[in-house]
Amino acid sequence: MRVVVLGVGNILMSDEGVGVYAVTELDKLYALPDWVEVIDGGTSGMDCLDRIADADLLLIADSMRSPGKQPGDITRIADEEINAWFKTRISPHQVGLSDVLAACVFQGIAPKKVVLVGVQPASFDTAMELTPQVAAVLPQVIERLVAELVDFGVTVHAKAAA
Amino acid sequence: MSKRITIDPITRIEGHLRIDVEVDGGKVTKAWSSGQMWRGVELILLGRDPRDAWAITQRICGVCTTVHAITSVRAVENALNLEVPVNAQFIRNMIASAHALHDHIVHFYHLSALDFVDVVSALKADPVKTSQLAESLSDWPMNSKHVMTQTLEKLKSFVGSGQLGPFANGYWGHPAMKLSPEVNLLAVAHYLQALEAQRHANKIVTILGSKSPHIQNLAVGGVANPIDTNSQSNLTIERLLAVKEHIDALAEFTRKVYLPDVAAIGAFYADWTKYGAGVTNYISSPDFPTDSKGTQFMVPGGHVPNGDLKSYKPFTKFGDDYLMGGVEESVKHAWYEYSKPGPLHPYVGETKPKYTDFQDEGKYSWLKAPTFYGKRAQVGPLANVLCGLAAGHQPTVTYATQMLDRVGGLLGAKVGPEILHSTVGRHAARAIRSGVMCEVLAQNWSMLLENIGKGDTTTFNKPTFPKGEVRGFGMHEAPRGLLSHWTVIKDGKIANYQCVVPSTWNAGPRDENDAIGPYEASLMDNPIADAELPLEVLRTVHSFDPCLACAVHVHDDEKREIVQVKAL
Secondary structure, rough: OOOEEEEOOOOOEHHHHHHHHHHHHHHEEEEEEEEEEEEEEEOOOOHHHHHHOOEEEEEEEEEEOOOOOOOOEEEEOOOOHHHHHHHHHHOOOOOOOOOOHHHHHHHHHOOOOOEEEEEOOOOOOOEEOOOOHHHHHHHHHHHHHHHHHHHOOOEEEEEEOO | OOEEEEOOOOOEEEOOOOEEEEEEEEEEEEEEEEEOOOOOOOHHOOOHHHHHHHHHHHOOOOOOOOHHHHHHHHHHHHHHHHOOOHHHHHHHHHEEEEHHHHHHHHHHHHHHHHHHHOOHHHHOHHHHHHHHHHHHHOOOHHHHHHHHHHHHHHHHHHHHOOOOOOOOOOOOOOOOOOOOOHHHHHHHHHHHHHHHHHHHHHHHHHHHOOOOOOOOOEEEOOEEEOOOOOOOOOOOOOHHHHHHHHHHHHHHHHHHHHHHHHHHHHOOHHHHHOOOOOOOEEEEOEEEEEOOOOOEEEEOOOHHHHHHHOEHHHHHHOOOOHHHEEEEOOOOOOOOOOOOOOOOOOOOOOOOEEEOOOOOOOOOEEEOEEEEOEEEEEEHHHHHHHHHHOOOOHHOOOOOOOOHHHHHHHOOOOOOOOHHHHHHHHHHHHHHHHHHHHHHHHHHHHOOOHHHHHOOOOOOOOOOOOOOOOEEEEEEOOOOOEEEEEEEEEEEEEEEEEEHHHHHHHHHHOOOHHHOOOOHHOOOEEEOOOOOOOOOHHHHHHHHOOOOOOOOEEOOOOOOOOOEEEEO
């Protein structure tokens, strides 16, 4: 059994980096079994292929623009929805995660289950902090990630406050 | 009647690039290259500790993480006149050369080969003939009939699933696609094998860099890898032996697959040696230092004016005066404004946005236009290979000669280095440089082990920051060419920081004198068979390995087409 929690995004562009902040915090706050790997993927693509290949669950945290949503709204999509989104994906990051996942499918080493927890951004301005609207929901994003892990049968313990 | 084509964005690249061309009589007559994203990372760095700059700058881009990190520490070290222990140089050199191999292999197979290879045509291939062809090119064990049959089956089921993934948006069946089904199948097989090969490069970076995709082991003054042959958590002999296995696997793929494939595809598309030269004024950084001061390099670099190897002038050390004195950036056609007229040197560079619409004669890009002594310059593996040839650098000469002999053999005619100044020549140069990188990587591994064997385990010299102002710049021959970071440090804090990245050199807009940049110049006269499907434009632009160093990465669940090709 292998689970990968992957935070993606650019931490130099405020809310674009929410996925990275979320997994970094998750790693800090919770003790996870050693078969769960938490990766700060940044904006990389192919570099992550190695580690997401053959995972039983790939749990992605990222910023996600959806029409009609308010900044800070959290969206969850999984499996087929992610495939559908592949076909129409619009990301200026063309060598991105979607290509890596498709390459995995082609090679027959795709993760068995993929879940994406997306956060509606308020801003992509150049800054190393989240906007207040998105920073406010960060604990909820982490809870969602924990809930996904628990649903999948992962035992998650809060670390004792330092 | 001329026709205007807009491609926005150019796909299979990092970042957001828009290309506009005017086509008249089936040829490109005018071109505009426009970076569509504002990159203000320099502003984030102001007032920060220069020792943190590398960790921040490696977040600029998802592909070029390590190269910005390495260039940033070099900039600060240059400002402080700080020497770097040779062990640290060797470790950095291994990370940089492994990263270069990763980049070059992924670029050729996964990002640009699809401009030449028709994946759908491969479905019609005979796997036995494919294998025979492959075995005539090289003795790579994965060229067998069995492998080709398996690949064909995989491809059939993948295409049958309706989920084209990385092969979506391909120009299948385009009249400019010329390979036989067998060559196409061979390319698909190697596309898959290249995914394996790039993992070896990635493993090397991960082991040495402590973490990937963002390495953790750099420090101003050296690296943070404690060398300790006994402790498990440090860089042990056992880990270094693991690195060697990955080095050997990468080298085998490069020599037996990548180099022969580029020669074969280059020969099949020999007409593309006539297009795409563009700006033939070249600059490149010497790199892979073997001394603590950064004056001895394993691969040379310098200036090749007007493609003339005899006029080559080398850059001889980190902080080289000839390089330092020649660089300026113009914003006349870029969405910025300066506090005074004319181009600016990066030490006094300014980053103040001034957006207008896309103006053909005015401002139209978020990239600045850099010049070298007032002239546009092309950077990249081609520039680096030309410098190597001019300097008589043995590994470069060896791999270049082998490449040209192979292409000549397939064409039945002798060809010389002049064919490298072209769209397909840039791919050849990248492969030649990859051969060189394999040697650099293996040699640094040996030098590191030898030096540790002598009892030297130093990896770090502590920096001290003086009161008052110092300035310096870091240079690095990144996969896409000459990368430089320029910094001014005041009382230990960053007072100015400018990154002059390879894609700024190549993809920049018109300059102060309205001269077009390398991307734009390389597109001139390219033939366009079908203005609705401008595959030829992609071929030339992709040959530069575009990376706009400003990766945004947003998931968007709106159902929209990604690429707009507007033919007006």
